Structures are given as structure tokens and as C-alpha cells.
Amino acid sequence: MSKVRMFTDNLSNIPWEDKPAGVTGPVWRYSENPIIKRNPIPGVARIFNSAVVPYNGEFIGVFRAEQTDGIPHLYLGYSKDGINWEFEQEKIQFVNEKGEPFMPRYAYDPRLIKIEDTYYIVWCTDFYGAALGLAKTKDFKTFIRLDNPFLPFNRNGVLFPRKINNNFVMLSRPSDSGHTPFGDIYISESPDLVYWGRHRHVMARGHEWWQSLKIGGGSAPIETSEGWLMFYHGVARTCSGYVYSMGACLLDIDNPAIVKHRAGRYVLAPEEWYEERGFVPSVIFPCAALADAETGRIAIYYGAADSYVALAFTTVDEVVDFIKTYDAATDIDRSPGII
Ligand code: BMA
Numbered sequence: 001m002s003k004v005r006m007f008t009d010n011l012s013n014i015p016w017e018d019k020p021a022g023v024t025g026p027v028w029r030y031s032e033n034p035i036i037k038r039n040p041i042p043g044v045a046r047i048f049n050s051a052v053v054p055y056n057g058e059f060i061g062v063f064r065a066e067q068t069d070g071i072p073h074l075y076l077g078y079s080k081d082g083i084n085w086e087f088e089q090e091k092i093q094f095v096n097e098k099g100e101p102f103m104p105r106y107a108y109d110p111r112l113i114k115i116e117d118t119y120y121i122v123w124c125t126d127f128y129g130a131a132l133g134l135a136k137t138k139d140f141k142t143f144i145r146l147d148n149p150f151l152p153f154n155r156n157g158v159l160f161p162r163k164i165n166n167n168f169v170m171l172s173r174p175s176d177s178g179h180t181p182f183g184d185i186y187i188s189e190s191p192d193l194v195y196w197g198r199h200r201h202v203m204a205r206g207h208e209w210w211q212s213l214k215i216g217g218g219s220a221p222i223e224t225s226e227g228w229l230m231f232y233h234g235v236a237r238t239c240s241g242y243v244y245s246m247g248a249c250l251l252d253i254d255n256p257a258i259v260k261h262r263a264g265r266y267v268l269a270p271e272e273w274y275e276e277r278g279f280v281p282s283v284i285f286p287c288a289a290l291a292d293a294e295t296g297r298i299a300i301y302y303g304a305a306d307s308y309v310a311l312a313f314t315t316v317d318e319v320v321d322f323i324k325t326y327d328a329a330t331d332i333d334r335s336p337g338i339i
Pocket of ligand 1: 280283
């Protein structure tokens with residue numbers, strides 16, 4: 001039993017490996033990474049930045065699949081163990097509320113979130129530039145695409161797994177139409193997923209160099225006794241391009257616009273070959289996390305180098321302790337220094 005409680009279901013078949021000796025950070029990689037390799041299905045060159053949930057005692061996921069025409073779309077995948085995946089050969093066919101075809105021109109970086117009895121997909125779509133797409137399904141057979149929630153330009157839409165104060169709540173990262181060299185995380189509320197408001201600023205990019213360029217929401221927040229636990233990405237700018245690492249924070253349960261704690265140090269940064277080498281080198285991009293309330297175990301799915309899906313593990317106790325110990329607000333190494 002963990003010290004910090006997670007208010008999620010029990011998930012006894014959560015993918016898991018114990019922390020290997022010698023790992024100093026709070027998050028450790030699966031030894032058989034990457035779990036999804038190149039050319040996973042005909043016509044698809046790479047699957048990465050993808051989202052997974054438990055489903056009927058097994059696992060199901062919505063995957064960002066870069067087709068061999070270079071255009072990303074969302075594909076469905078199934079797994080008994082959360083590690084070995086089988087994919088549909090055709091992309092997800094979205095329909096509108098009348099059942100008519102309603103396909104996005106492209107779709108990438110999906111998040112998949114269960115709220116009550118419905119699964120929602122939020123992804124990055126085209127709306128005269130990068131914006132958020134939204135769809136729902138109850139059976140993973142019919143996918144009803146809803147109106148785009150926000151105006152362009154926007155990315156990294158992450159819904160909370162339950163309503164808060166009777167409203168749906170979504171994080172997002174307003175941006176520009178390209179590979180934005182800036183960006184903070186905001187939050188918005190909606191009673192019906194149609195009308196959105198009460199927009200608030202949540203977190204700015206950090207003083208810490210690994211997250212100084214921009215940040216973006218990652219996995220759907222996990223409800224814990226210490227707040228909403230979220231893994232997100234933070235980006236550094238180097239002379240040879242952007243470097244994406246994984247950070248972790250705790251948001252207030254009743255008002256998640258308030259950051260309770262945010263680690264000033266990353267929990268995972270590109271080190272392994274599959275993170276440093278690929279279509280876009282040095283990218284770790286978390287999109288989903290599974291949790292087992294019983295043991296406190298957490299499995300994080302992240303895209304690696306825009307080429308692979310990889311898996312990492314932590315426990316709620318270990319990561320919450322890390323976030324508090326290295327809280328950006330108090331971490332000594334983050335002091336402004338000599339002026
Ligand atoms: C971002 C998004 C992500 C991608 C990252 C690194 O702007 O497009 O999908 O992983 O860049 O290329």
C-alpha cells in the first residue's frame with residue numbers, strides 16, 4: 001500500500017518492472033524499450049506520442065501513426081499486457097453526430113481519457129493551423145468527432161478524468177502555427193464540451209534550462225491525495241535543435257489552475273539510443289500514464305525521438321516525494337543567483 005493514495009481503479013495487470021539498481025532518478029525505463037518499433041503496419045513508418053487506457057481487463061490505445069506519405073493519423077491498437085500491441089490496418093474513421101464522415105486532414109499527439117462511461121480523444125488537428133480536435137467513443141467502434149474546442153493555435157489538449165465542480169476541465173498550450181518557440185500551459189472549463197471558458201494560466205515555462213523554451217501537458221492527470229499528478233514535457237533550445245524531457249507536477253484537486261508543487265528537475269531526459277536517435281532526435285514526449293491504486297505503481301507511455309513508443313515506471317510515493325523535494329519554488333539550485 002502506498003503512502004500517497006491514488007483515487008483510481010486497481011490495475012493488477014499494469015505493465016511493471018522493479019527499479020533497477022543504479023538508477024538515481026524517480027522514473028526508470030522498461031528494459032525492453034522501445035515497445036513499438038519502426039514500420040509497425042503496412043503504410044505506417046513510425047508510431048509514437050500515443051495514449052493507452054485499460055479496457056475490458058486488457059488495454060486499448062489510440063496511436064499517432066506517421067503514414068508513409070508523411071501525414072499523421074490516429075490508429076487503434078489492442079494489447080493483452082500493455083506492452084505487445086496489435087494495430088488496426090486502417091486509420092480511425094471519425095463521423096459527426098449524424099453519422100456522416102468527419103475526418104481531420106491530419107491528427108497527431110492523441111490523449112485518451114475516460115470520463116464517466118465515455119472515452120474522449122483530444123489531438124492536434126488542422127483548423128487553419130494547429131489546433132485541438134475532440135472526439136468521443138463508448139465502444140471503440142464508432143468515433144464521434146465533436147467541434148474543435150478552442151480557437152487556433154493550440155496544442156497538447158489534456159482532459160481531466162472527471163468533472164471538477166460540475167465542469168469538464170482541459171489543459172492546453174496556446175501557441176502559433178509552427179514549431180512554437182514559446183508556450184505555457186492554460187486551463188479551461190466547459191459544462192458540455194461545447195462552450196468553453198474560465199480560462200486560467202496554470203504554469204509558465206521554467207527557469208530551469210530543460211523546460212525554459214516551452215512546456216505542454218502530457219498524461220491525463222492522476223487524482224491523488226497530494227493533488228492531480230501530471231507528467232508533462234519541457235523543452236530546451238540548443239544550437240542543434242529542441243530537446244524534449246519529462247517533468248512532473250501536482251495541481252490542486254479542486255482548482256487545478258493552482259500548481260501545488262512542480263519539480264524543477266526533470267524526471268526523465270533523452271539518454272537511450274531510441275530517445276536520442278530517430279526522425280527527430282532527443283525527444284521524450286509523454287501522452288499517457290496507467291496507475292494501480294492498490295500498489296501505487298505507475299506506467300508512463302512516451303514517444304521517443306518521434307519514432308518509437310517507450311515505457312517507463314515509477315511509484316506514486318517516489319515521484320511525489322521527488323516533486324516535493326525538488327519543488328521549483330524552493331529548490332536551492334534554482335535561486336536567481338547574483339544579480
Ligand atoms: C512538437 C510536436 C510533437 C513532437 C515534437 C518533437 O511540436 O509536433 O508531436 O514530438 O514537436 O518533434
